[in-house]
Amino acid sequence: MGPRTIGAIPGWAQYAGTKPPSGKPLDLGHDPARVRGLEASNEAAERDSPAGSAHAAARTAVTSLKLTDFRNYATLSLSLDERPVVLTGPNGAGKTNLLEAVSFLSPGRGIRGARIDAVGRQGGDGGWAIAAEVANGDGAVALGTGVMAGETRRKVRVNHAPAGSSAAFLDHLRVLWLTPAMDGLFTGPPADRRRFLDRAVLAIDKTHGTRANAFERAMRGRNRLLAEPAPDSRWLDAIEAEMAGLGVAIAAARREWAGLAAAMLGDAEAAGPFPTAVIALDGTLETDLGHLSASAAEDAYHRRLRDERRRDAAAGRTLAGPHRSDLIVRHGPKDMPAETCSTGEQKALLVGLVLAQTRLVTRLTGETPVVLLDEIAAHLDETRRAALFDLLTELGCQAFMTGTDAAVFAPLANRAQAFAVAGGTVHQE
Structure with a gap:
């Protein structure tokens, strides 16, 4: 795949949809051997298949x-x-x-x-x-x-x-989707982008949802304990240790997806109908994993949870963790934040991200x-609609599309x- 780094932005674990000639390897935040193994396995399957081509992936x-x-x-x-x-x-x-019925055939x-x-x-x-x-x-x-x-x-x-x-x-089945409710993804609250991010991760890591749910349960338990007049410190420490392990695992999975998605975005034509997105993860744990081992990042988060108990108790919630991270997207060719792009450009960026995710999966x-595209014609001009149809055909995926016309x-x-x-x-x- 050959992704490369771009200039670092402090506080962000950043990945580019383009490939500047920096010559430095991109820190994907994942196990490279695992990814190489996955790719080698699929390449071997393609060579051994009757089709023997880049399009030898099985159709679902x-x-x-x-x-x-x-x-x-x-x-x-x-x-x-x-x-x-x-x-x-x-x-x-x-x-x-x-x-929606098809989407229920997924977590x-x-x-x-x-x-x-x-x-x-x-x-x-x-x-x-x-x-x-x-x-x-x-x-x-x-x-x-x-x-x-x-x-x-x-x-x-x-x-x-x-x-x-x-x-x-x-x-047996992975389902991706793009709906009108997601049109405000770049201008809406971080929670919407985290949801998009975590569904993208889930499509390549089936255990991600289990980890995320377990973290939420542990965090709710910690918040309840902190609301008590004299919480049991040993119980708190046990919960915080669990949160630290789960939180770092969640952040690592997000980093892995971000690096792989950047490679898919980089493979797309820079001058294509859907602008190349530059994606970044804005989160403490994701950033820590850029320069710390998973064990060290886990220890650091565990200490922070312990040190910030009083602050979190006053706030009534846990203020640090993967539940506060954000997915940042920029329009690559224009080098501008996605949230400041026109409605049509934002839609095109979203379509490009979904197509990159389709290729990645x-x-x-x-x-x-299987890809669900609800009211996909909205905000796409005739040229981009035709290009989308051609790309879906090229990808060989079954896409469900809706429209009034x-x-x-x-x-x-x-x-x-x-x-x-x-x-x-x-x-x-």
């Missing part, structure tokens, strides 16, 4: 999607092939609901971040179900999820057998992700399968 595609009492669908059964899926119809018809709460008890069909008993057949490099797998009426915890099934958690889906896993997707022609959505019904065109 949802080939069947069945819904029961999900959003505005009482029942629905769709048969699909590996091509991109175009869903058109008026606002409120249920196009995004279909994308988390889907593209809307909805509560599990909020997605059942209005007028139903509260229960809902999603069943899908997925074709991938291992053949075919049946994935399912849903909740029973009166329950609040969703069940997960793989090949009709119960799975421990939704993280099990990542062994494909390279590291040997299988293409079918004519917008005309350049795809027979490269996609098209469906009309209206009032909870879906018809192939």
Whole structure:
């Protein structure tokens, strides 16, 4: 891949989407041997495959999607092939609901971040179900999820057998998405960018979500203890030790993703339709890992948590840790912060990031992700729309795209399968 460093910005662990001729190796914040091993494994698979080309990655595609009492669908059964899926119809018809259903075949709460008890069909008993057949490099797998009426915890099934958690889906399918709610990603609060960052990490590291959830639980426990008049210092120390280990692991995984994503961004054409992004991680732990070993960074964070107990108690929350980090994005060619770019430029930067993530997942896993692009035509001019369609075809991924105007997707022609959505019904065109 050959990424290179750029000038350091104090306080940031920075990575570039371009490759200045500095001649210095980029500190990726990850185990290079692991990455080389992943790439070597995939390169060997490509050489041994019948295709024997750079496009030898296995295609992953949802080939069947069945819904029961999900959003505005009482029942629905769709048969699909590996091509991109175009869903058109008026606002409120249920196009995004279909994308949301696919997004539930991954860890988390889907593209809307909805509560599990909020997605059942209005007028139903509260229960809902999603069943899908997925074709991938291992053949075919049946994935399912849903909740029973009166329950609040969703069940997960793989090949009709119960799975421990939704993280099990990542062994068979990786889902990426871009929605209108993310249009304000660069101008919104850091929490939105952390969520974007951590979902990106999760796509290449299935244990990242487990670590992040464990850190949040430990931090809540620490905050509760600090609120007590005389908290047990030994108990606090044990919780802080756990937080330190988890926090450094989270930061290290983010650094690894940032370095790899920068390489993917650097591989893109500088003069292409989607501007190259320069990404940076703004966080204490991420920065510490640039010059400290993981063990030393863990010790430093543990000491800081202990030293700042009084301050955190007064604030009512923990003020230092990976939950305070931020993802910083700049428009590479213009060398300006993404938040000051025009609406169209911000959308183009977002699309470029999602395309880079698609390439990264494909390279590291040997299988293409499924990509959800809700109202993708918004803020993209005709040239960029056509370029996006061509790039999706080149990447070989199954992309679900929605829009109100079918004519917008005309350049795809027979490269996609098209469906009309209206009032909870879906018809192939």
